Amino acid sequence: MTQVAQREINLLDKYPRSKRPIEERGNSITPEHREIARRFDRNFFDGDRLTGYGGYNYHPRFWQETVKRFRDHYQLKPDARILDVGCGKGFMLHDFHELMPEATVQGIDISRYAIENAMEDMRPFVSVGDAQTLPFEDNSFDLVISINTVHNLPLKNCKVALQEIERVTSAHAFVTMDAWRNEREKENMLKWNLTALTYMHVDEWVQLFDEIGYTHDYYWFIAE
Numbered sequence: 001m002t003q004v005a006q007r008e009i010n011l012l013d014k015y016p017r018s019k020r021p022i023e024e025r026g027n028s029i030t031p032e033h034r035e036i037a038r039r040f041d042r043n044f045f046d047g048d049r050l051t052g053y054g055g056y057n058y059h060p061r062f063w064q065e066t067v068k069r070f071r072d073h074y075q076l077k078p079d080a081r082i083l084d085v086g087c088g089k090g091f092m093l094h095d096f097h098e099l100m101p102e103a104t105v106q107g108i109d110i111s112r113y114a115i116e117n118a119m120e121d122m123r124p125f126v127s128v129g130d131a132q133t134l135p136f137e138d139n140s141f142d143l144v145i146s147i148n149t150v151h152n153l154p155l156k157n158c159k160v161a162l163q164e165i166e167r168v169t170s171a172h173a174f175v176t177m178d179a180w181r182n183e184r185e186k187e188n189m190l191k192w193n194l195t196a197l198t199y200m201h202v203d204e205w206v207q208l209f210d211e212i213g214y215t216h217d218y219y220w221f222i223a224e
Ligand SMILES: C[S@@+](CC[C@H](N)C(=O)[O-])C[C@H]1O[C@@H](n2cnc3c(N)ncnc32)[C@H](O)[C@@H]1O
Pocket: 040, 085, 086, 087, 088, 108, 109, 110, 111, 114, 129, 130, 131, 132, 146, 147, 148, 149, 152, 153
């Protein structure tokens, strides 16, 4: 049996980059802002920038190129089964569905607000759920993606969520985590972070993946 090793790979290189006002946010964020953000309700998605996105709206330029990148990299068949863990309002799934109309797309998110305000055409395919207990059989998907989501759990639960991703994929998975490669990036992350409860050096993440048996792909969210 060939075991495909987990790999660091930047599959978000087509995602538009924006300049992050790290210092400004670091000086303004309070524990109360973090507490509000972590509820993942309207305040996180469509409230003030200090408690989240400051408006979480669909734009084709966000995901269209990235979903092509996923399809091509993983050589997905037209009828592939794709799961997004922490799907928010379903923006990425919407673009997958447009690109691959025969694919099965599914999303779960802990946020009732996000699911209730999901894109109209994605509502049949998204539901409220926790990454720690994915409501799917083993090997149900060809590709499971989870962008900036499982690090929102405390360490123990974050490990469980990664094992769940491992369990429900039959072929591929890609996750991104809050991380740093040096002291400067670590300081920036501590200033920028609003919701994550598990964040660490990239080498420590790789160790953790090995320890819990996550065998698929990963990349980082780095506050630069
Ligand atoms: C930074 S947002 C990313 C959303 C989306 N993946 C994206 O890239 O636009 C993090 C998401 O994780 C969701 N989330 C947080 N904890 C979760 C959990 N335990 N299970 C599922 N979703 C969770 C939040 O509601 C939110 O939609």
